[in-house]
Amino acid sequence: MKFFGENISCVRGERLVFRGLNFAVEPGGALVLTGNNGSGKTSLLRVMAGLNRATVGKIAWSDGPISDDPEKHHGRLHFIGHLDAQKPVLSVGENLEMWARLHGGTDEKIAMAIKKLKLDGFEDLPGRYLSAGQRRRLSLARLVASEAPLWILDEPTIALDEGSVAAVRALISEHRDAGGMAVIATNVELGLSDTTKLDMRDYAAGQDDIWEGVS
């Protein structure tokens, strides 16, 4: 099932961030967003996830726009943003379990996620003792702990060491091989094969023509 957007424009805080943007992700595909800071990568990802609304344009799956049934859309995606949604007083296992179970994850999946993100041995450690990289890995573990066809990742490799970056690369490849799709905003080369590039600079809007994209 295809996930796509047509003619999307986004206004944030009275500033037109991007306009006239089209994208499409096929099963097994990966869309990599690049662009300078403030070019709207995160805004676009949040619009895709349904957290923010696009000012104009349509975001849809093959079977209908996401606004028709937001809950169904949410059930199909994992969103890993800048905020890690972890509680310092809960253990690694408890933090992960909450989000995994919300999306229908099972015990085996959660155990597999812990292992794949090299968090084994830390399950009972309270979240406040984790390093930045470990927190990041715990966030990414949500991807494995429950299944969703669409992964929306905002700078997934921030704070990760080389070995972990390779593990993330492997995760994404595995997900795509199984027919999943990924949308990734990144400023570093992830080394994924066969990706579609989307440069946010191509859709940047000057202040003069602010109304063109919205009309």
Added chain:
Amino acid sequence: MNALALILRREIRLSMRQAGDSAIIVLFFVLAAILFPFGVGPEPNMLARMAPGVVWVTALLAAMLSFERLFAPDYEDGSLEQLALGPAPLETVALAKAAAHWLTTGFPLMIAAPLIALLYRLPDAGYNTLLITMALGTPTISLIGTVGAALTLGARRGGVLLSLLVIPLIIPILIFGTAAIDAAIGGYPFRQHLLLLGGFFLGALVLTPIATAAALRQALE
């Protein structure tokens, strides 16, 4: 496991790990109630007369303290984002949050209330009614407070604004809660007060999750 039970379990677990937060609310309740006799004098008849009102007013003020942090931590660390992206509608999240708030704050206040009434020598006839009004009133306060907490999310000085929004809405609960206890002590019928409190609760149960969810959506934009 469904989303409501999951969120509830998480909230209760969090509040057990941070037991101090709930304890402070109850402690404030007790301390504020203890201050009154120092101010108005220890005349026993007067204290007994004041008891229903003091218990209810201080319980409301103590509850107000707890609303500011109801959604703020989840908003700041991204949990709210993830809850909004969960397969459950935000209305369910709102209801779960209100239920968790009652369990961790409203229920302890309800347990502490008769102890304060005891300090004020509330006449024996009033205790059952006090507990019933607390049982009906505190969940309504939790529900209305979640709306206020969601509306002021992300606002600077949210706490003050929150009190301004919520306090007018919970005045009816104060009026009928204390009226029921006074009636019970005086030997008058009090059933109608309790029915009204029950009505407020049912109304809030239906309406507030919708309002809270709408406010949360706005906050996440």
